[in-house]
Amino acid sequence: MSLLKVTSPHASGQSRVSAVMRDVLVATVPGVLVLTGYFGPGTLINIILGGLVAIAAEYAVVAMRGRDPRVAVSDLSVLVTSTLLCIALPPYAPWWLIAIGVLTSVLLGKQVFGGLGYNPFNPAMVGYVVLLISFPVQMSAWAPPRGLAEVPGLGDTLRHVFAPTTIDAVTAATPLDLLRQNTGLLFDDLLRTSAELTSWGGIGWFEANLAFLVGGIWLLYRRVFTWHAPIAMLVALAVCALMGYDGGSSESGGSALFHLFSGATMFAAFFIITDPVSSAVSNRGRLIFGALIGALIYLIRTLGNYPDAVAFAVLILNFCAPFIDHYTQPKVYGTGKAGSKET
Amino acid sequence: MRTVHDIHGGIHPPERKALSRPGELTDAPIPPQLVMPLRQHLGVPAQPTVEVGDTVLGDQQIAAAQGVMSVPVHAPTSGTVVAIESRPIAHASGLEDQCIVIETDGHHRCLDAVGTDDWRALDAITLVERIREAGIAGMGGAGFPTAVKLSPGPERPIETLLINGTECEPYITADDTLMQCHADELIEGAQILAHVVSADAILIGIEDNKPGAIAAVEAAIARADADIELATFPTKYPSGGEKQIIEILTGQQVPSGGIPADIGLVCVNPGTAVAAKRAIIDGKPLTHRIVTLTGEALKNPQNVSACLGTPITALMAHAGLNAIAPQRVIHGGPMMGFAVSNLQAPITKITNCLLAPTATELPVPEPAKPCIRCGHCAEACPASLLPQQLYWYARAKDQEQLAEHRLFDCIECGACAYVCPSQIPLVQYYRAAKGQIRDSEQEKRRSDNSRGRFEARQARLETEAAAREAKRAARKAAAQSKADAEGADPIQAAIERAKARKADQDKEPEQTS
């Protein structure tokens, strides 16, 4: 009888990388549906197009490395990266913008470092920032929500994507843009003059944030990640906004609620900063990691030059993660005072 | 009611304990040949006291302890010594080791046993010696010589004797069965051990998934009217780790690198306590143990009391192994056991379980994927380590960071690898890294020693040279002044010089080291 040589443990749990990634993809569904409902099929087209480019790129690079590309693609991590990036891109972005963004994410964000598990930065955010710096016009061309403008149908959408000449037709300022561009109006006046803005973050935006929150809570329930980073980020952002809110003058940074439910807040909290590879490792580390991102988002939103700040804040903290890890090593069993209670 | 403390991490793998029907115990048949390894414990192998051709009786010592970290070996039954040679043994490394091979005669004639009921009249030293002579080593898995454990020394006063009846590994029910079938002996053994270490209290801890054992031990405590506390606590792996159960029941942590006695505890397995009772009261050495034979590849999973030295293959046949190649037979449990590399290897004092799973039951691990740093491993680690960082540094062979992240506090429980979504064999990396660090430390000690010797010699040679130089100068000066005084008699001066040289040589034999 031939005997198998395997070392312990011989039993293993149910968790698998591909299942984790699948859960993340599933959790984006509510948010994507809401975005599609309010802004038309642009986001969906982004995701499909981006996914195809991403799979092709990952397949090619891994094959060139001489490893089995099917194994790499089947862990679904590349689809997660491209999907997250494509949700963040404006709907009706031209096809080349999507392609460049996805290729940057997969190649520069992930594969140059050695592929899954080795990337120090969040790959989707790498792609996003490169696009933001290189193509600021296209990147700020967000669509107006349903109710304020005609939401394009599928045919129009495809035309925009593949023959992007009529870009102005579907461009509108996002609530965060409005807040940023505002110089003289009281917040309440701004609300009155800008139809797309509400005190809860803006038409469509509030709902999308809510949907991503729902997806995030489901991921928490599935134990894909722990609560530490997302909750720390949201709390820090809310606390900063409370401190910076003066009741609504033109200098005011917007209320805590406004910040929690506008822009990419919930999406960032549950889908971006929870990327395990590029975040801090321990729970304590993740608390600090999340809180600093929350604070940075507020600072960049109110003081910086870009309307939303998630990508920059995340990349900066990705860079800091190893330092956070160094200072937040958990207390190992038996290393407290002799015979002490557990600390 | 004792407050039960929670430990960090832990997992809940499927228990599969009912498979081997805990609480039912039969004797395994005596095989035609018994293979008795000289080292069934942690430490120095025993020294054979029989020769090939000798007839031996049951309970007769066949190998004697060599020093403190050693325990003797006894014949489980009567027969003839047919070989003393290297045989495959059940060990993670898959090596061979020296064994005494006994051909059994089937008569099971044993030595007359001399025990005592009046053990309270005996002092600790005598009792410890009898326990050592009975060949008792920890029966929970590591096989640490019990006599050593029972001698923590006067600077470590013992408050509590803790019987660890947790048996938290899936599948294994040997201790559960022992506690159900031999509860009275367990209580007596615990009292003896407490007497030996002068413990004030006896505490028995059992996980709450063993109602049979809990009821049996409770009843035995009542029957004996003994002052023994029974504590139960929620099932979680690895609560049965010595450090873990101590934290669960006392809220205290054993200091890193220390032993339980540092915080006033001695912790033993129920099997060890029963063996101590039999050694002292019945005068019987350790020759049998309870082994769980389990796994879906067996037709009749069960618990047996088997002679130490029984070949694994005999027990597998006894339980009806349905041999489908390639088969894995695991010595120990699914979390910490190792795959046996040769079924001819015998069971020893530490064999609590032989697990023969089918390929669907415990599938061979998939190829590992990269670590995605999800942190599930850190959540599961009972030692509060960061397994993902240890993995990273183990691969980078970064010994400094491994020390920083306290690799040696890892108890190799496997909880981290169990939850890992990338199916990384983490424990394998930690074992390898520990081995490498031990090797390089030994290397360093050796070179430190030789460097130390070299430097000391160098220093000695230098001082000697300096002393010679000083003497030479002094002699020269003396000769000079003498010559000056005596009006330069060259012959006399030469004689003087020769005399001085001779005296110097007598004083300073040539250094040869």
Ligand code: SF4
């Ligand atoms: S569980 Fe596995 S994949 Fe997750 S951090 Fe630990 S080692 Fe990495």
Ligand code: SF4
């Ligand atoms: S094997 Fe070591 S690192 Fe892994 S969970 Fe157990 S103690 Fe922690």
